[in-house]
Amino acid sequence: MDFDYTEEQQLLADSVEKFLEKTYTPEMRTLIVGSREGFGPAAWQGMAELGLLGVPVPTEHGGFGGGGVETALVMEAFGRHLVVEPWIPTCVMAATLVAAAGTADQKHEILTLLQAGRLKLACAFTEPGGRYALDHVTTTARQDGDFWVIDGAKSVVMHGDCADLFIVAARTSGDATSPHGISLFFVNPGEDGVSGQEYPLYDETRAVDVRFDNVRVGIINLIGVRDEALGLIELAVDRAIAALCAEAVGCMDRLHALTLDYLRTRQQFGMPIGRFQALQHRAVDMLMHLEQARSMALLAAMRVDATDPVARRRAVSAAKELIGRAGRFVGQQAIQLHGGIGMTDEYIAGRYVKRLAAIDTWFGDADHHLDRFHAAGAAQPPVLLPTAPRSKWKTL
Amino acid sequence: MNLDFTPDELAFRDEVRAFLQAKLPQPIAAKVLGHKRLQKDDWVVWQQILHAQGWIAPHWPVEHGGTGWSAVQRHIFEEECAAAGAPGVMAFGVHMVGPVIYTFGNAQQKARFLPRILASEDWWCQGYSEPGAGSDLASLKTRAERDGDHYVVNGQKTWTTLAQWADWMFCLVRTSSEGRKQEGISFLLIDMRSPGVTVRPIITLDGEHEVNEVWLENVRVPVENRVGDEGRGWTCAKFLLSNERTGIAGVSRSKRELAYLKQIASAERADGRPLIDHPRFRDRIARVEIDLMALEITVLRVLSAERGGKALGPESSILKIKGTEIQQALTELQMEAVGPYALPHVPMAWGDRWLGERVGPEYAAPLAARYFNYRKVSIYGGSNEIQRNIIAQGVLGL
Structure with missing residues (x-):
């Protein structure tokens, strides 16, 4: 049992803090959240140069190979400085999905661009009417030759406004809330049939609601095993x-x-x-x-x-x-x-x-x-209750 | 950073488990687990078993009888003892006066008292609070006047836990009324058999005799029974209050009580299904469980910092506040879980010699009394409001 950071972790924490103190000043942040982009391209590039975008990326793909603790170190500093860049959807969520289930080509291409600061991703999972449920997926994807055809809508997609690429959860079999039958696809926001609404959130970050109408993506855009993405x-x-x-x-x-x-x-x-x-x-x-x-x-x-x-x-x-x-x-x-x-x-x-x-x-x-x-489910071993047989009546 | 025990620590845990399996008397464990009333002998028997094993005072320095365990080992030991239903070691001797004596006492005092504390040959009680000195402890008025080789002590102590069983009392007395009120206090060890000592029971709202008033009338206490210098008793008092930092949270016992609560809530039925399946009750259990998970990590962080040599003082007050809030929440939920069978008040039913008929499930009998009894935990040892004052000043600098 150990609650100390390793030397490497401490160095990481110090360098994130130093970077943010120097470059992510309150004045700079005000400019960033007021800008048309809603994020700071220079800040993002600075993070790329420092290697911050690769903290949760496995080392075999050129990343820092960090786990939950390293991710937390970065995020705690982001919290202190109110960082609004799309680090969670890009570097935590998308990197996790691609590293865990992507093809060799997907891993190479996506993870390389992502760490260089040239690719921001957003994860379009939840849907209107589904609230927080991850298995509520009514967006469909049907195969048509060498294409997948996607139809449906996604709600409040974190940092979807600045994403260069969406990862979309769509149903390839089963009914609306079946845990089985969900698959993941890369979808380019510029693709024909992709439309939506960008909007600011009260915390000065941004999100989108997005629609997919008859959107055709290549067969290679499937991530991982069909039907088994949940x-x-x-x-x-x-x-x-x-x-x-x-x-x-x-x-x-x-x-x-x-x-x-x-x-x-x-x-x-x-x-x-x-x-x-x-x-x-x-x-x-x-x-x-x-x-x-x-x-x-x-x-x-x-x-x-x-x-x-x-x-x-x-x-x-x-x-x-x-x-x-x-x-x-x-x-x-x-x-x-x-x-x-x-x-x-x-x-x-x-x-x-x-x-x-x-x-x-x-x-x-x-x-x-x-x-x-x-x-x-439970994690506690049971404690036995005392029991005694009842035999006859008595006045207490 | 990781939460796993090392192979050595796991081996130690197995050793503790095997010891408890072999040596913890089952009738005693059954009383603890079932919230039955414990007698003096239950504690003494168990403490003497621990002593025979050399494990009665793990936190003491090795030269005085400690085990030399790491903070993590002590945590494992507490955890296993609680889960097995071992009675908690009575705090007054081993946790309170013992460390004061080996820290501030002279050689004769150490030789005379420490072995008897370790062997549970003396039962100690704590003479701190007075009718006019509760949270403002330093305003205590019990006087000790010098008369040759003796102090003559007059005054009244109150809320004295289990004084009816005590052989000795460690006592804060006023030896001077000059200067700051903290400066005129001395720390005396008083033989409870001395003429002039009278113990009167105070019955608490659970109907039990746990605390007492102790009257001191012209009690003659040899000067050699003063620990530390005259007028320096406040230093001992403060040391004592901050000495046991992490055990104060009671995490191990609360984990056991949480498991017990879930058992009760599974056995109790409402609308034809187990109470634990009713979302409203289930959620209340789950929130306490999550608070307890967090507190356990907080305690482990404190242990880890201690191992790293960082001194923690006022932060321990957080553990006391949060720990007692959780203890109280668990007693409340246990009582509520049994519904109407929380109402019968049959004190004999939670005694150990009761062979008669019970009302409702056996586990239900003591739960209301425990709920009322546990209101004490946010009051004793410095009320939770006093703890907040300590944090505000000592940690937050307000």
Whole structure:
């Protein structure tokens, strides 16, 4: 049992932090989120040059070969700096899918371009009416000679606005919610029949709703085994969730620090407001939520690579559930403790509060993951209950 | 970074399991697992078995009788003991006064008291709280006046746990009213058989006799029973409160109680199906389970930091607050799980000699009493509000 980072991990954490401190200043971020692209091409290129885009990519494909812990290190720093670039869909989700199930050509081409910063991907899995369910897939793909023909719609696709390539979940057999019969396809957003809506989210990232009408893609665009993609999709989403949990810890950490600064400096009734016990106890409760969240983000990071899917699901869903609750609590208390200033759009605290709220929603909120945690099954050995036979009546 | 035990640690776990299997008396384990009332002998018998094995005080320095285990080994030991239904080692001797004596005591005190603590030959109780000194402990008024080779002690202690069984009490007394109130306090060891010591029971809301008032009237205590310098008792008191950092969370016991809760909720039926299948109840269990998973990692992080030589002080208050919240939530859910059979109040039914007829399932009898009893855990050892003050000042710098 060990909670220390290796030297290599520590170096990675330090270099991400240094890079963001230097290049991802609040001023730069303001320019990025206000730009037409909605992401920073220069920042993305900088990440590519630093090797950040290849952190979760296996070494045999030129990546850093990082697992859950390395991904979490990067994401915690992204959380502190409110990074809006499409690292999760591209470097965590798409890289996972391609590395796990892609053909040799797909791996070579996609992973090389991806790490060079020349290919951003988005994963179009969930659908209108399907809420968070990954097995709710009504988008269809039927084979027609050397082509797949895709029809359907996908909802709230993370960073779909800037994606150069979609990975689309489509049904190749079975009914609308059957776990079997789902397949994955690369679809170029410029393909005939692809249309949609790009829109901003309240946390200053962007997403799309996308339609596929009679979209024809080549037979080589299938990723992995036909009909058997659900397990892969779940793995990619679990890795994304573990990454988001670490990001949330970065957000909460900064938000708590900002709040403490405010409590120490803001004067009312002739003293810093941090001297008032009612406020102190709220700040302590924020710390407890933060530390519990940190523990769960670590658990998710360590268990997301587990070969046993039950252990993985339990840890990831438990983490997402607790961090959903913790993020709400820390966000709400941060605004309350800042008072009016916490309500202003200008002050940075609100950005963290909004990002934490969005993180709770992505890939299933706390309630959703409580159900999934339960469905994942038990891990505890039973304790035997005492039993005694009843024999005759008696007055007590 | 990883969560797995090393092969050596796994081998150690097997050793602990084999020991518990062979040596833990089953009648005692059955009482612990079934929430039955334990008698003094249950603790003493088990502690003497642990002592014979050399495992009674793992956290003590080896030269005083500790085991030299790593923090992880201590964690494994606690985990296995709790799961097997071993009674927790009574804290007052081994966890509280023992470390104060080997840290601040003189050679005679160490030689006289430490072996008897390890062997459970003396039962200790804690003379801290007074009617006017609870959270504001330093305002305590029990006076100790010097008379030759003795102190003459007058005053009243309260909430003294299991003082009715105690041979000795470690006691904070005021030896001076000058200067800061913390500075006039001394740490005395008082023989409970001394003339002038009177123990009066306080019955708590579960109907049990667990705590007491202890009256001290002209009790003569030899000066040689003072630990540390006169007026330095507050240092001992603070050391004692911060000494046992990670065990305070009670994670191992809570894991056992969570498993027990699930068993009860599986056995209980509502609307023709097990209670555990009702989403509303199931979700409440799952939330506590997730909180407990997080707390376990938090405790392990503290252990890991300790091993790395980082000193952790006020952070341990987080473990106390969160740990007791979880303990209380579990007692509440266990009580609710049995529905109407939480209502019967038949204290004899959770005694160990009760052979009579029971009302409802056997496991239901003690659950309401336990729920009421466990309200204490967020009050004792520094209330959870005091713990928040400690964190606010010591960690957050407010």
